Amino acid sequence: GDSVTQMEGPVTLSEEAFLTINCTYTATGYPSLFWYVQYPGEGLQLLLKATKADDKGSNKGFEATYRKETTSFHLEKGSVQVSDSAVYFCALSDLGNTPLVFGKGTRLSVIA
């Protein structure tokens, strides 16, 4: 079945550091790819998405590019802030509106 693998956390960075959270996937079809974020005490929010190969999703300074050849969707940000501290989930949806398949999440802590 479909699956998502993302790097284990926790990740601790200093403010203004560069962030990469790796995500790879396996899917039988041509999935849409997502990054969701869960801030402390809050619900899951969509951070960005990409629906086809070479698409780049971006939001709040975060970016991820849909790489079909490497089945990857790595999350990057050039300069993290303390307010970016959260748990980040990579996810895919294989066909239309099928349920999301999530990675296990990566906890990011940014220290001033």
Next chain:
Amino acid sequence: GAGVSQSPSNKVTEKGKDVELRCDPISGHTALYWYRQSLGQGLEFLIYFQGNSAPDKSGLPSDRFSAERTGGSVSTLTIQRTQQEDSAVYLCASSLGRAGNNEQFFGPGTRLTVL
């Protein structure tokens, strides 16, 4: 507009009791999903409703779990004879249910603790 709402926000119950968790999706969203978030298991899909179609129950972990969606809107997830391993945060999400637009909007969750 209003987002997805869930109630209760917290539920503590004793082993063996039944519990009902409620989800109010975003108005006009035809697709509704239940997920479970627990330590060590991450986020797991439980059940999916799309319009008037039969629900996809493939993620339900046992026959103690069931869900219904009345009138294509509000959904109730029922767990019978709760066990300690059922302790988790239960998340509901909804989407427009249109091909090519599969962004899911999540509610705040219900934290279930089974003693």
